[in-house]
Structures are given as C-alpha cells and as structure tokens.
Amino acid sequence: MTIIFPDTGDPVPLAAINQLKATATGTTVTLTWSPITSPCSLWYEIYANSVLVGITTSASSAVPNLAAGTSYALTVNAIDSCADSSGSNGSVTVSIPK
Secondary structure, three states: OOOOOOOOOOOOOOOOEOOOEEEEEOOEEEEEOOOOOOOOOEEEEEEEOOEEEEEEOOOEEEEOOOOOOEEEEEEEEEEEOOOOEOOEOOOEEEEEOO
C-alpha cells in the first residue's frame, strides 16, 4: 500500500523586501518597507548587524535601545508558514550619534 500526501506548499515564492527605509530618533530606529503578500501566514524578521532583533507581522517596526556611537546595517527578511523566505534587497545603514 502506498500513501501519497498532497503538496500543501505555497506555489508562489515570496518577493524580496523592497523600499526599506529607516528613521532614527535618539537610540531608536523605525523601519518601514513595502508589504509582501502570501496565501500563508507571514511575518518579518528584523536584523541589526546580522543579529535577529525582532519579529513582526506588519510592514514597519521600531528597533529600540541601540548603542550610541554605533553604526548598524539593518535588514528585513519575510518568511511564511509555507516555508518560503523572501531574502532582502540590501540593507540600510544607520549611525546612532553619541
């Protein structure tokens, strides 16, 4: 007997993150980007210098408590429950003043 499971994956890969913008206020940076659509549950991972610093389901996020006098390369990656990942169209660099 053979059991065959239907393919439940997402047939459409996720687009890359576009229009990533950053606004710094003190030691907090607010990021915004163009939202991505997916038929599966979707969330965004936020990275500062390649370290995961947050997860959100909206197309914006605040990254608080950054170190003064430090530069950060900020990137966003979308992932969904169908095991798709968007990748990023680059990063935005922000310098937090002393």
